Amino acid sequence: MNLESDKPAQHDEARRYFLKQSSLLTALALVPGPVVQAASAQFDETVAAAFEKVPLKLEVNGKKYKLKVEPRTTLLDLLRENLNLNGTKKGCDYGQCGACTVHVDGQRVNSCLSFAVMHDGKKVTTIEGLADADKLHPMQAAFVKHDGFQCGYCTPGQIMSAVACVREGHADSEGEIREYMSGNICRCGAYTNIVAAIQEVKNGGQKV
Amino acid sequence: MNQFNYIRPSKQQAAIDAVAKDGNAKFIAGGTNLVDLMKRGVMAPQKLVDINRLPLTKIERQGNALRIGALALNSTVADDRQVRERQPLLVQAINAGASAQLRNMATTGGNMLQRTRCPYFYDTAMPCNKREPGTGCGALEGINRMHAIFGFSDKCIAVHPSDMSVALVALDATVLVSGPKGDRRIPFTDLHRLPGDAPEKDTTLEPGELITAVDVPDGPFTKHVSYYKVRERASYAFALVSAAAALDLDGTTIKSARLAFGSVAHKPWRLTAAEQMLVGKPATEETFRQAAAVAMQGAKAFKHNEYKLKLAPNTLIQALKTAAAA
Numbered sequence: 178m179n180l181e182s183d184k185p186a187q188h189d190e191a192r193r194y195f196l197k198q199s200s201l202l203t204a205l206a207l208v209p210g211p212v213v214q215a216a217s218a219q220f221d222e223t224v225a226a227a228f229e230k231v232p233l234k235l236e237v238n239g240k241k242y243k244l245k246v247e248p249r250t251t252l253l254d255l256l257r258e259n260l261n262l263n264g265t266k267k268g269c270d271y272g273q274c275g276a277c278t279v280h281v282d283g284q285r286v287n288s289c290l291s292f293a294v295m296h297d298g299k300k301v302t303t304i305e306g307l308a309d310a311d312k313l314h315p316m317q318a319a320f321v322k323h324d325g326f327q328c329g330y331c332t333p334g335q336i337m338s339a340v341a342c343v344r345e346g347h348a349d350s351e352g353e354i355r356e357y358m359s360g361n362i363c364r365c366g367a368y369t370n371i372v373a374a375i376q377e378v379k380n381g382g383q384k385v
Numbered sequence: 386m387n388q389f390n391y392i393r394p395s396k397q398q399a400a401i402d403a404v405a406k407d408g409n410a411k412f413i414a415g416g417t418n419l420v421d422l423m424k425r426g427v428m429a430p431q432k433l434v435d436i437n438r439l440p441l442t443k444i445e446r447q448g449n450a451l452r453i454g455a456l457a458l459n460s461t462v463a464d465d466r467q468v469r470e471r472q473p474l475l476v477q478a479i480n481a482g483a484s485a486q487l488r489n490m491a492t493t494g495g496n497m498l499q500r501t502r503c504p505y506f507y508d509t510a511m512p513c514n515k516r517e518p519g520t521g522c523g524a525l526e527g528i529n530r531m532h533a534i535f536g537f538s539d540k541c542i543a544v545h546p547s548d549m550s551v552a553l554v555a556l557d558a559t560v561l562v563s564g565p566k567g568d569r570r571i572p573f574t575d576l577h578r579l580p581g582d583a584p585e586k587d588t589t590l591e592p593g594e595l596i597t598a599v600d601v602p603d604g605p606f607t608k609h610v611s612y613y614k615v616r617e618r619a620s621y622a623f624a625l626v627s628a629a630a631a632l633d634l635d636g637t638t639i640k641s642a643r644l645a646f647g648s649v650a651h652k653p654w655r656l657t658a659a660e661q662m663l664v665g666k667p668a669t670e671e672t673f674r675q676a677a678a679v680a681m682q683g684a685k686a687f688k689h690n691e692y693k694l695k696l697a698p699n700t701l702i703q704a705l706k707t708a709a710a711a
């Protein structure tokens with residue numbers, strides 16, 4: 178472990194091998210208590226450099242996690258690879274398709290374009306967290322009713338984006354919906370039915 | 386992706402010091418541009434200084450200007466009541482960029498400093514003086530459909546892709562910067578630079594300088610404004626050409642005007658000569674055509690972007706017509 182603050186991490190092969198072998202998440206219990214407290218109080222340079230992995234507190238779909246992650250782990254990869262929440266999809270991995278859309282503190286974002294550590298202390302909602310136990314969220318039900326998909330790959334992102342679109346007040350007309358849903362690409366071209374589903378939810382006046 | 390150290394200072398000075406002292410460190414705000422470039426190996430900082438804990442999100446009045454914090458999100462700025470009332474051109478420009486999700490992440494400072502979308506810059510197998518000085522410009526003799534028609538050099542013909550910046554340059558904004566040598570203010574026109582012999586430098590910022598806010602002065606441009614963006618699909622695409630137009634009208638006479646092009650040069654392209662030509666003229670299509678002709682003086686195309694010589698003036702005329710009718 179690199180304990181000196183200003184030196185970049187060493188890149189020797191043995192270390193790489195070790196990093197590959199060790200799982201991405203390590204129990205926070207392994208880190209001495211005071212260091213963790215210092216880290217969350219003010220994440221200063223000295224403490225940061227002492228870690229290869231960075232502590233991260235996250236609430237995902239109502240469940241609290243205390244994690245340690247490599248800084249280069251994106252929020253998308255954390256959700257899919259480490260928390261086994263693979264409802265959120267990786268389409269392009271470059272912000273161009275919207276398949277990875279989740280809510281962070283209630284706002285829709287592309288989880289592929291930010292590092293998980295940047296969301297310390299935040300609340301994340303994924304498609305898995307949308308339904309109320311066995312009862313589908315109204316947007317999920319509307320997508321089913323209107324066939325808002327074919328292959329379904331873009332659907333989790335579409336639904337998360339659609340819910341936000343209605344909550345933001347950007348679903349007042351077909352044109353507005355199309356504009357504010359443009360960050361979600363559907364290669365199957367289910368757009369007409371997606372718009373219909375969103376309009377039904379918007380006009381139905383249910384709480385979304 | 387390369388490994389990097391990650392720090393998240395809560396003090397501005399600590400953030401500035403961290404980047405000023407280490408040539409391989411970068412600030413990260415929304416991450417929507419930097420993470421993309423890091424994934425592709427175009428940029429490989431060894432240290433990221435996350436500035437999201439700094440108190441730079443406010444939008445407030447400061448004298449006769451609106452001061453927008455560098456960390457104010459694009460979506461927050463576009464939805465802000467004061468911004469909507471006083472600077473509708475800025476709202477239109479922001480909303481013309483990216484997608485709703487990306488605007489929820491993109492920050493005011495990061496948006497200005499986003500890098501070119503030139504495919505040669507993005508492709509690490511290709512030569513690019515901006516990415517790797519001295520390797521040559523792949524676009525010069527390559528596919529240069531999206532490239533500059535103004536202000537380029539034989540070292541680089543890339544364009545700046547930001548929509549928001551086109552409105553800010555037109556509106557005489559000023560960038561507030563804090564750095565190792567103290568604070569300074571940069572007129573928005575001077576923030577971005579032309580490529581010249583050093584296309585690796587996008588801006589006039591010094592190492593370690595942090596953008597803290599942008600001041601947008603009050604003006605008469607609260608009604609007759611238009612950001613007109615032409616792209617290859619209706620939404621969620623970078624501009625081929627865009628034009629910002631803001632008019633102050635007395636009846637049908639133009640009292641003053643602010644104009645700028647986007648995606649035609651290495652920087653957002655202010656059109657002062659055309660603005661001056663409009664003063665005192667009637668707001669008619671004929672006048673707008675004359676202004677567009679002035680705006681296009683000195684434009685020069687490459688093999689694949691000749692269409693911009695026609696598209697750019699037409700886009701400006703359309704922006705002016707839309708602004709006048711607003």
Ligand SMILES: Cc1cc2nc3c(=O)[nH]c(=O)nc-3n(C[C@H](O)[C@H](O)[C@H](O)COP(=O)(O)OP(=O)(O)OC[C@H]3O[C@@H](n4cnc5c(N)ncnc54)[C@H](O)[C@@H]3O)c2cc1C
Nearest residue numbers: 272414415416417418419482483491492494495496548596
């Ligand atoms: C698919 C896609 C489509 C897009 N379409 C458009 C479009 O149509 N129009 C458009 O304008 N943009 C578009 N964008 C670009 C987007 O607007 C930018 O990525 C975003 O604005 C960058 O802001 P950020 O906060 O995420 O920056 P970051 O990625 O965090 O940072 C960008 C750069 O700025 C530096 N930086 C950030 N903040 C500061 C600061 N305060 N002081 C000093 N340096 C700083 C960073 O070091 C980095 O070099 C698109 C992006 C994607 C991925």
Ligand code: FES
Nearest residue numbers: 268269270275289
């Ligand atoms: S996977 Fe994130 S936008 Fe495509």
Ligand code: FES
Nearest residue numbers: 327329363364365
């Ligand atoms: S349903 Fe197949 S991509 Fe949208």
